[in-house]
Amino acid sequence: MALFCGTSQARNWNKLIKAIIQIETKGDEKATNGRCAGIIQITPIMVHECNLFQNKIHFSLKDRFNRQASVKMFKIFQEKYNPEGNIEKAVRLWNGGPKYSLRATNKYTRKVLGIYYK
Numbered sequence: 294m295a296l297f298c299g300t301s302q303a304r305n306w307n308k309l310i311k312a313i314i315q316i317e318t319k320g321d322e323k324a325t326n327g328r329c330a331g332i333i334q335i336t337p338i339m340v341h342e343c344n345l346f347q348n349k350i351h352f353s354l355k356d357r358f359n360r361q362a363s364v365k366m367f368k369i370f371q372e373k374y375n376p377e378g379n380i381e382k383a384v385r386l387w388n389g390g391p392k393y394s395l396r397a398t399n400k401y402t403r404k405v406l407g408i409y410y411k
Contacts, residue, residue: 315408316405343365343366
Protein backbone atom coordinates (compact mmCIF):
# COMPACT_ATOMS: atom_id res chain seq x y z
CA MET A 294 0.00 0.00 0.00
CA ALA A 295 2.91 2.34 -0.51
CA LEU A 296 0.91 4.34 -3.02
CA PHE A 297 -1.33 5.72 -0.30
CA CYS A 298 1.21 6.10 2.46
CA GLY A 299 3.34 8.88 0.98
CA THR A 300 2.32 12.21 2.46
CA SER A 301 1.94 14.15 -0.80
CA GLN A 302 0.01 11.32 -2.48
CA ALA A 303 -2.18 10.89 0.62
CA ARG A 304 -2.95 14.63 0.50
CA ASN A 305 -3.84 14.33 -3.19
CA TRP A 306 -6.20 11.40 -2.51
CA ASN A 307 -7.81 13.22 0.40
CA LYS A 308 -8.34 16.31 -1.74
CA LEU A 309 -9.74 14.20 -4.59
CA ILE A 310 -12.06 12.29 -2.27
CA LYS A 311 -13.40 15.61 -0.94
CA ALA A 312 -14.11 16.71 -4.52
CA ILE A 313 -15.86 13.43 -5.32
CA ILE A 314 -17.94 13.73 -2.14
CA GLN A 315 -19.00 17.22 -3.18
CA ILE A 316 -20.14 16.04 -6.60
CA GLU A 317 -21.68 12.75 -5.49
CA THR A 318 -23.58 13.65 -2.31
CA LYS A 319 -22.51 17.04 -0.96
CA GLY A 320 -21.47 15.17 2.19
CA ASP A 321 -24.61 13.11 2.81
CA GLU A 322 -23.36 9.80 4.21
CA LYS A 323 -26.84 8.27 3.94
CA ALA A 324 -27.35 9.16 0.27
CA THR A 325 -28.62 6.52 -2.14
CA ASN A 326 -29.09 6.55 -5.90
CA GLY A 327 -30.23 3.27 -7.41
CA ARG A 328 -27.67 0.65 -6.37
CA CYS A 329 -25.14 3.31 -5.29
CA ALA A 330 -24.99 4.27 -1.64
CA GLY A 331 -23.05 6.32 0.87
CA ILE A 332 -20.95 9.43 0.78
CA ILE A 333 -19.07 8.50 -2.42
CA GLN A 334 -21.81 6.33 -3.94
CA ILE A 335 -20.35 2.82 -3.80
CA THR A 336 -22.05 -0.02 -5.67
CA PRO A 337 -22.49 -3.58 -4.36
CA ILE A 338 -20.10 -4.74 -7.10
CA MET A 339 -17.37 -2.46 -5.76
CA VAL A 340 -17.83 -3.86 -2.25
CA HIS A 341 -17.48 -7.36 -3.69
CA GLU A 342 -14.38 -6.42 -5.71
CA CYS A 343 -12.69 -4.77 -2.75
CA ASN A 344 -13.24 -7.94 -0.74
CA LEU A 345 -11.73 -10.02 -3.56
CA PHE A 346 -8.71 -7.73 -3.86
CA GLN A 347 -8.00 -8.27 -0.19
CA ASN A 348 -8.56 -12.01 -0.51
CA LYS A 349 -10.95 -11.95 2.42
CA ILE A 350 -14.40 -10.64 3.22
CA HIS A 351 -13.89 -7.40 5.04
CA PHE A 352 -16.58 -5.00 3.83
CA SER A 353 -20.35 -5.38 3.93
CA LEU A 354 -22.98 -3.42 2.02
CA LYS A 355 -23.61 -1.42 5.20
CA ASP A 356 -20.00 -0.18 5.03
CA ARG A 357 -20.98 1.99 2.06
CA PHE A 358 -22.64 4.29 4.62
CA ASN A 359 -19.48 4.52 6.72
CA ARG A 360 -17.16 7.36 5.66
CA GLN A 361 -13.93 5.62 6.72
CA ALA A 362 -14.86 2.32 5.11
CA SER A 363 -15.91 4.10 1.91
CA VAL A 364 -12.59 5.94 1.70
CA LYS A 365 -10.76 2.68 2.31
CA MET A 366 -12.68 1.01 -0.54
CA PHE A 367 -11.89 3.97 -2.81
CA LYS A 368 -8.18 3.55 -2.08
CA ILE A 369 -8.25 -0.23 -2.55
CA PHE A 370 -10.00 0.23 -5.89
CA GLN A 371 -7.46 2.85 -6.99
CA GLU A 372 -4.52 0.74 -5.89
CA LYS A 373 -5.80 -2.14 -8.03
CA TYR A 374 -6.70 -0.21 -11.20
CA ASN A 375 -4.59 2.94 -10.88
CA PRO A 376 -1.31 1.98 -9.17
CA GLU A 377 0.44 4.98 -10.72
CA GLY A 378 -1.90 7.28 -8.78
CA ASN A 379 -3.02 9.38 -11.75
CA ILE A 380 -5.68 11.84 -10.53
CA GLU A 381 -7.62 12.12 -13.81
CA LYS A 382 -7.61 8.36 -14.25
CA ALA A 383 -8.83 7.99 -10.67
CA VAL A 384 -11.85 10.18 -11.42
CA ARG A 385 -12.66 8.37 -14.65
CA LEU A 386 -12.33 4.98 -12.93
CA TRP A 387 -14.64 6.12 -10.16
CA ASN A 388 -17.26 7.25 -12.64
CA GLY A 389 -16.99 4.59 -15.32
CA GLY A 390 -15.32 1.59 -13.73
CA PRO A 391 -12.22 -0.25 -14.95
CA LYS A 392 -13.40 -0.25 -18.58
CA TYR A 393 -14.38 3.43 -18.60
CA SER A 394 -14.91 5.39 -21.79
CA LEU A 395 -13.23 8.79 -22.10
CA ARG A 396 -16.30 10.24 -23.78
CA ALA A 397 -18.75 8.85 -21.23
CA THR A 398 -16.71 10.12 -18.27
CA ASN A 399 -15.83 13.60 -19.58
CA LYS A 400 -18.64 15.57 -17.92
CA TYR A 401 -18.14 13.96 -14.50
CA THR A 402 -14.35 14.32 -14.75
CA ARG A 403 -14.63 18.04 -15.55
CA LYS A 404 -16.92 18.58 -12.55
CA VAL A 405 -14.70 16.73 -10.08
CA LEU A 406 -11.43 18.19 -11.35
CA GLY A 407 -12.98 21.66 -11.31
CA ILE A 408 -13.40 21.29 -7.56
CA TYR A 409 -10.11 19.44 -7.08
CA TYR A 410 -8.04 22.18 -8.76
CA LYS A 411 -9.77 25.12 -7.02
